[in-house]
Amino acid sequence: MQKGFTRHPQSNEPATRVKNYITPGGLERLKDEHRFLLTRERPAVVEVVQWAAGNGDRSDNADYRYGKRRLRQIDGRIRFLSKRIEAAELVDPERPRTGQAATRAFFGATVRYENAAGVERVVSIVGVDEVDLSRNHISWMSPLGRALTKSAEGDSVVLKAPGGTEELTVLEVRYERIAVEAFREPAGSEVSGRHSRANAHPPEEEDKERSR
Template identity: 75%
Template sequence: MRKGFTRRPKVEEPAVNHDKNYITPGGLERLKDERHFLVTKDRPAVVEVVAWAAGNGDRSENADYQYGKRRLRQIDGRIRFLTKRIEAAEVVDPEAPRTGLRATKAFFGATVRYANAAGAEREVSIVGTDEVNLDRNHISWASPLGRALMRATGDGEVVLHAPGGIETLTVLEVRYERISVEPFREPDEHEVATKGLDR
């Protein structure tokens, strides 16, 4: 046997804790609500259409059957993804009492008001990767801005290393309060009918 066809045993790498999913209570509730909708309403409805289409004969040219099977794969993939995210969830409540430095420094769940070099002020809340919503100024703790603001105090400066360049930001205030996450909304019938048709 040639050497190119032999396999080397895989070396176990030390475990790195990238699996934790830091999330607010509202964010976790949103993930659970979406999974519940997919499991109890969306998937059963698609299974019913696929069963009906399968009974119509030739499946190779049956568009309802083909589309339904593809949609089932999408739903099952999303359910698996949501389940993993929920199982890995590390809930951090922004309203939990904090003392000492944990009350004055920006950590996960903090709402931070800062100014850029031009003096323009902005306020953001540091949330989990599943909760990002730029319309609500919710940024991920893993984003460049989130990483720059972590551990900042209300009277310091931080350096933001962004794709557009390096910028110095002045942190004006760090506080902890309820972060309102947009709740899961069940799609209307039109959204469900057209979902998965994008190619």
């Protein structure tokens, strides 16, 4: 294959120009987590705190102290998610593109490339809130994301990573739907804990089961 130009990524862009680009799936996941924390997890923890507050000395009340600490964590996460959602700049990889926007790798592109040893890899360039290495979703701000940005089929790019410098050859650039893993309720959440306790056998039923 005849290689095109070799491009070196630019890493001296002012921090003030950094934007929160995100795909539709990534934005939906942020909104789902925000909604879960605000309407389900936080009210559940508030209920626990209120219950614990009525159980005597708060300074020696583990449930109360844990609940208050958990509330601070939830409120911090809600504030963070609110800011990320508000600052989000939605980019749909499936929208029609023309010219260089359709043939060169920008945010939302799926890129197939090979290294000097001929080993191929496919990655999708996504937002910092969507990184999922198990799905080969890399941040547009990562060393690899920066190296691939603006490249086209046949180009050679230089990857500058902590482990050293590597030359890569771009084999294909395409734009398609990027499947982001949906938000799921954390196993350690108060809501999921309630579900587990509700589905557990009451003590008297467990005694019956053991006596059979």
